[in-house]
Amino acid sequence: MEELKKKLKEQIIEALNLQDTKPEDIDDNAPLFGEGLGLDSIDSLELMVLLERQYGIKVEDPREGRKILQSVQSMAEFIQSKQQPA
Amino acid sequence: MKVKCYIQGMAAISPQSTFEGDITNMPLVRTESNRLACIEPDYKPYIPANSLRRMTRILKMGLTAALKCLAESGVSTPGPIVTGTGKGSLQDTEKFIKEIEQYKETALNPTPFIQSTYNSVNGLIALQQQGTDYNNTFVHRGFSFENALVDSMMLLQEGYTHTLTGGFEEITPEHFYIKSRIGHWRTEPVANTDLFNQELPGTIAGEGSTFFVLGAEANEHSIAALSACKLLYKPDPMQLTATLRELGADADLIISGTNGDSNHAHYYHLLNNTLTQPSIPFKHLCGEYETAGAFALWLAASLLKAGTIPSALFPMVQQLPSNFKKIVIYNHFYGEQHTVMVVERV
Secondary structure (H helix, E strand, O other), rough: HHHHHHHHHHHHHHHHHOOOOOHOOOOOOOOOOOOOOOOOOOOOOHHHHHHHHHHHHOOOOOHHHHHHOOOOOHHHHHHHHHOOOO | OOOEEEEEEEEEOOOOOOOOOOOHOOOOOOOOEEEEEOOOOOOOOOOOOHHHOOOOOHHHHHHHHHHHHHHHHHOOOOOOEEEEEOOOOHHHHHHHHHHHHHHHOOOHHHHHHHOOOOOHHHHHHHHHHHOOOOOEEEEOOOHHHHHHHHHHHHHOOOOOOEEEEEEEOOHHHHHHHHHHHHOEEEEOOOOOHOOOOOOEEEEEEEEEEEEEEEOOOOOOOOOEEEEEEEEEEOHHHHHHHEEEEHHHHHOEEEEOOOOOOOHHHHHHHHHHHOOOOOOOEOHHHHHOOOOOOHHHHHHHHHHHHHOOHHHHOOOOOOOOOOOOOEEEEEEEOOOOOEEEEEEEEO
């Protein structure tokens, strides 16, 4: 899980071109939108694309997306739940 | 179109050090390759960091030139925003198209798609400056900027007090390669300072972002007056001669779009035979691109403001005139779109 969160932070920084931000600057539980990283609606679409490209996970329901993209922690938990064998 | 309007502010990002605006102290930047790239300013004083991270080069250059231009003119909120571009944001367009192929039309990033549209720069200016007025981008190859100019002149005639009018273009390695395949550029590298040594097929590529605040009335900010702008599509020699005589007979100085390209040089030979006043080129400063006319207008207004022609920028001209009040700019884009502008001292 820790490894996944570290990798995810690096991918978010790269995908959103968050200049001057390092993985260690992002708190696992800090909100990604509004406060925290201060991301906006276009960033949320970029993060959806990141999930699809990097992890092969397509989020169909926008309401589900809102919960998943709350923080790095929630994103990592979602990715892990999808990657676990049924 | 013959309606007088006044340049109240202007800013240019170009392959020369134009952003600071003082043409008299500007060195001539020499480029050895056939592709002139803009000298980009520090964008941070103009664009919030959170917006900056998403923008590609041309968006940053367009928005920053527009904001600097507004600041120079003393106008905070633009009225109509009217621009011209031949290609818009090429970097975003190329990224989006490559990703369509790479990801088999799935999982596409929204940002390059949104920003690949021609009117992205206008939208960004309006958003940042809270401008809710008329907003239009003309995309007509070599007529793009001049159409924006004519539209702005008509808006001023209709009663607007001022417009924010500009032209912007970028060249990417990919686009440079595509255009080289159709013979737009010289096959051998030529330095911009040596461009006019020989007329050969092709020229050098360029890019730039130039903005003006145009006003209907002269005021303390007025830099120069634009008194005419005429567009001719594939004119025959008689038409072109007549237009040059009509608009340029009493000019003191000609700014010529000559670019050393032997394929289309005959139009500039016709210019030299028709108007015998002193003439200076400008493509060695900015390269060839669809909206290079905007740079020529910036140059004309800068020279009128300075009242002198810095010899450092025009080493190929033997004798530079010292007294000039009326400048005629003639340019064409690969023999198709021909434009004539008249700029006068206020």
